[in-house]
Amino acid sequence: MNSPVKIGCIIDDDNTYVNLMSTLIKMKKLSEKLLVFNNGQEAIDYFEDTLQRGAKDELPQVIFLDLNMPIMNGWQFLEQFDSESCSGCSLYVVSSSINPSDIDRAKRYPTVTDYITKPMEITTLEEVFASAS
Amino acid sequence: MKKEASNTPGKAEPIDKFFYLKETAELTKTGSWYIDTQKFEAFWNNITYEILEAPLDFIPAVESGLSHYAEEHRDYAAKLFFDCYKKGKEFDVEIKMVTFKGTEFWARAIGKPVLNGDNEQIGVQGVFQNIDDVKQKEFALQNSVETITSQNSRLLNFAYIVSHNLRSQTSNLQLITHLLDSLNTVEEKMEMLSNIKGVSDSLNKTIEHLNEVATIQTNSKQEKRVVRFEDTYLLVVTSIQQIIANQKAEIITDFSGLDSINYVPAYMESIMLNLLTNAVKYKHPDRKPEVHIKTFTQNEQSFMVVKDNGMGIDLSRYGDQIFGMYKTFHYNDDAEGVGLFITKNQIESLGGSIAVDSTVDEGTTFTIIF
Known part of the structure; x- marks a missing residue:
């Protein structure tokens, strides 16, 4: 397997899910560092700040974005997300929604690499990190 | 003129056209009328009298013709007749009419110009059927x-x-x-x-x-009862006494404009509980919550308005989601995103509506029409 991704990022308000994903990523050594944001706004703030400081090495290579979140949901995040924050990175929308209109809508964003339906399979997770590193 | 050929065996007898016309008209409840536009006179057949519940001694007149149409359709009827009379334009429409006894009914009405041998228009005639x-x-x-x-x-x-x-x-x-x-x-x-x-x-x-x-x-199939706003309010306030006391909230009620309505009591409790709890829960950080709840009638509709001085919500951003299920907008840990969804559904299931108006940092107003 390739060397692990440097920075992974989870944007999700479900604490249990975030806990489990972090444990999994740590256990499988998929990423050296993991950023966690509980809603879109927190993530946008981080990305904007990082870009302003020109600290591109602090930007993640893999982003998992949830759709239903308070303050700023996944859709609003995608509207505001500056693709410069993610040059050469992969952004996955990860949601429990199996509503086809959600899936179509997500895939229409050029910044979205793919749509993953929860639960995230361990093999899928490994593949995602492998293709990003 | 072509002579009518008899196809009845035995004793040759001319077919009584009028018999068929009359029977068909009776069967289909079709009235007919004629307006002589030169003499300015109107004629009805007897089925027209029947359908319009007109007294037999009534004499139809051109001037009163429009009065047989339902008020909201009189302009429409006038235009149809005018176009038929002046421009020779035929019509075949569905229109609401009214009988002498004041009963409104839908009719299919057909009108056509009547021409003389020189192709000049001398009248308008038509039929109408109660549909x-x-x-x-x-x-x-x-x-x-x-x-x-x-x-x-x-x-x-x-x-x-x-x-x-x-x-x-x-x-x-x-x-x-x-x-x-x-x-x-x-x-x-x-x-x-x-x-x-x-x-x-x-x-x-x-x-x-x-x-x-x-x-x-x-x-929503539950029985409606007379619900007094004051009673429901007292019930609700007792159940959220703790929150009100903790936040030092002040609730000002005014049920003088409308003190009771016919409603499902459990819904009224739930609606008031949700709106009042929200108003107190999403208070402005810099001031004590003050909530006004007022009921009144306007244009024969019953209203309840709940107005707070809380933190408000950015409607341009969240407007379409505020009544959605599992939509939360604030950092409050106890926000579950169910209350307003249920409130809206309860109100709508009984045929009412709820609207929201809000300004960030100023407060939120919910207006319910029952």
Whole structure:
């Protein structure tokens, strides 16, 4: 397997899910560092700040974005997300929604690499990190 | 003129055209009329009298012709007659008419110009048929289609929400079992157990919410009773006394404009409880919550307005989602995103509506029309 991704990022308000994903990523050594944001706004703030400081090495290579979140949901995040924050990175929308209109809508964003339906399979997770590193 | 050929065997007898016309008109409830535009006179046949419930001694007149149409359709009828009379334009329409006894009914009306040998228009004539039965069925059908369509879309939406929320819990459970298999130390495995507790709690909550939503549909068939706003208010305030005291909230009521309505009592409690709790919960950080609740009637409609001085909400950003299920907008830990969804559904299931107006940092106003 390739060397692990440097920075992974989870944007999700479900604490249990975030806990489990972090444990999994740590256990499988998929990423050296993991950023966690509980809603879109927190993530946008981080990305904007990082870009302003020109600290591109602090930007993640893999982003998992949830759709239903308070303050700023996944859709609003995608509207505001500056693709410069993610040059050469992969952004996955990860949601429990199996509503086809959600899936179509997500895939229409050029910044979205793919749509993953929860639960995230361990093999899928490994593949995602492998293709990003 | 062509001579009518008799095809009746035996005794040759001319077919009585008038018999057929009369019987057909009776059978189909079709009245006919004629307006002589030169002499300015109007004529009706007897079925027209019958349909319009006119006294037999009534003499039809051109001037009073429009009075046989329902008020909201008189301009329309006038235009049809005028176009037929002045421009020779035929019409075949569905229009609402009114009998002498004041009963309104839908009719199919056909009108055509009458020409003389020199192709000059000398009158207007037509027939009309009472199609009220059919029309009422059409309206009823249209109504049910609309109800079913909106129910259907609500159900579909609901199904997606249910599936989404149950899936997020079950997918967490699945992740936990995967991890339990892979983790080695007892400590790590123990930590997974605490996650299971979290999932179980959320699952429970989700199912509670689903129960609440599902009962809206069955409850809307519940009997309405006279509900006094003051009574409901006292009941609600007692149940949230703790929150009100903690936040030092002041609630000012004014039920003088409308003190009671016919409603499902449980809904009124739930609606008031949700709106008042929200008003206090989402208070402005810099001031004590002050909530005004007022009822009144306007244009024969019953209103309840709940106005607070809370933190407000950015409607340009969240306007379409504020009544959605599981939509939360603030950092409050106890925000669950169910209250307003249920409130809206309860109000709508009884044929009412709810609207919101809000300014960030100033407050929020909910207006309900029952």
